[in-house]
Amino acid sequence: MSLRKLPIFLLFISVYFLSFSQEKPNLIFILADDLGYGDLGCFGQEKIVTPRLDQMAAEGMKFTQFYAGSTVCAPSRCVLMTGQDTGHCRIRGNGPEEAQTLQPEDITVAELLKGQGYNTALIGKWGLGELGSTGHPNKKGFDYFYGYLNQRHAHNYYPPFLVRDSTVVPLTNRPDPRWDSMRIERGWEKNGAGFAEPDGRLAYSHDLFVEESLKWVREQSESENPFFLYLPLTIPHANNEGTRGTGNGQEVPDYGIYETESWPEPNKGQAAMITRMDRDIGSLLDLLSELNLDKETLVFFTSDNGHHKEGGNDPEFFDANGPLRGMKRDLTEGGIRVPTIAFWPGKIEAGSVTDHIAGFTDWMATTCDLSGATLPEGTQSISFLPTLLGNPDEQKEHEFLYWEFYERGSKQAVRFGDWKAIRKPMFDGKLELYNLSEDLGEENNLADSNPEKVAQAIQYLEEGHVPNPLWKIKK
Incomplete structure (x- = not known):
């Protein structure tokens, strides 16, 4: 292959592999x-x-x-x-x-x-x-x-x-x-x-x-x-x-x-x-x-x-x-x-x-x-x-993952890092806190001993919820 044709060949190969990678x-x-x-x-x-x-x-x-x-x-x-x-x-x-x-x-x-x-x-x-x-x-x-x-x-x-x-x-x-x-x-x-x-x-x-x-x-x-x-x-x-x-x-x-x-x-x-x-x-x-x-x-x-x-x-x-x-x-x-x-x-x-x-x-x-x-x-x-x-x-x-659910009295949950919080009922219920890296079965509620994590969880729970008139807690 002549040196004159080499750049064209290389351009062809580059375009081919670029198109292949973008399929x-x-x-x-x-x-x-x-x-x-x-x-x-x-x-x-x-x-x-x-x-x-x-x-x-x-x-x-x-x-x-x-x-x-x-x-x-x-x-x-x-x-x-x-x-x-x-x-x-x-x-x-x-x-x-x-x-x-x-x-x-x-x-x-x-x-x-x-x-x-x-x-x-x-x-x-x-x-x-x-x-x-x-x-x-x-x-x-x-x-x-x-x-x-x-x-x-x-x-x-x-x-x-x-x-x-x-x-x-x-x-x-x-x-x-x-x-x-x-x-x-x-x-x-x-x-x-x-x-x-x-x-x-x-x-x-x-x-x-x-x-x-x-x-x-x-x-x-x-x-x-x-x-x-x-x-x-x-x-x-x-x-x-x-x-x-x-x-x-x-x-x-x-x-x-x-x-x-x-x-x-x-x-x-x-x-x-x-x-x-x-x-x-x-x-x-x-x-x-x-x-x-x-x-x-x-x-x-x-x-x-x-x-x-x-x-x-x-x-x-x-x-x-x-x-x-x-x-x-x-x-x-x-x-x-x-x-x-x-x-x-x-x-x-x-x-x-x-x-x-x-x-x-x-x-x-x-x-x-x-x-x-x-x-x-x-x-x-x-x-x-x-x-x-x-x-x-x-x-x-993710900084956090968020869920809310309206059946059985309503509840919210948030996962942030190794930590998981659940609040039921939504908005004003008692919060449960678990360290999933040590307690995958969520058996040990650590809320009382981790006030900083509780505060962080509450912040995420408030941030995660955007009101929707179609979805309200049933009293």
């Missing part, structure tokens, strides 16, 4: 429903079998201090989508429709990614806006939607219908006629909640979501655009209405490898749902490998809150919260610290474990870093991309 990865966010911190083998579970998620952790990164946006469904999902914590976001609890609907000014992760050329899909449970509302997925950045729009509908694993974009899609499942009066009284006929009769359980919604997801990802392999798949699964949430009607809300087509266990039926169902979810996530990972998309795709798995005690399930039998205290609807660690795995071959070091303190708010900033989008003002979002890529020295940290 936008595909993004898949998988959200389990009510999965506890200790429900996976890679997080200490001994009874429930989860080989594919364990493998995902062994080949990816495990987060040991990752936090859900809230301790129940809707607000946690709102935090994830908007990058705002429950002291700032619109949807701060499970409530009436007017308080459960995203508005045009609530910018979502999907809207930001769509603006960067991503194809976007939501398959599963939404919970942030009904048909015809401003919060419908198609109005919040998703090109394609298939699933449940509201949470009570999502309780029913054999529903009479699902929704595709704005079209109601009838299914072959038949509601149990023995409970007609209950369905009419509770309004289940309208929103699709309830439960199917034993012989009318023909189409299991989770299986439909998996089938639809695999189909959609395969279609994306033929597109020149990157894609974002938000896959909020309903497993292993209980069918609360089914529990009232039959005593067993752990709806699953079969108990699989747990069929012969001498466990109560709801426990078999709980384990079978988690293992079924594990199998299906494995199928999605296998498809990415088959399509040669695995090295171009960040797959992120977590849960919307801690484990539940519904549907007849006994979480103590499975030690579902592991070393943590509390569960869904608590702001102790068992209600908000969730099992989390990131997988990106060639980018994330296999078998890595991080104790970086992060949470649902941070998904938005991370996707902005990955896609080139601009992070909106007013979020509490910090990108954890440096952690994913093995650059902890470049990782910014």
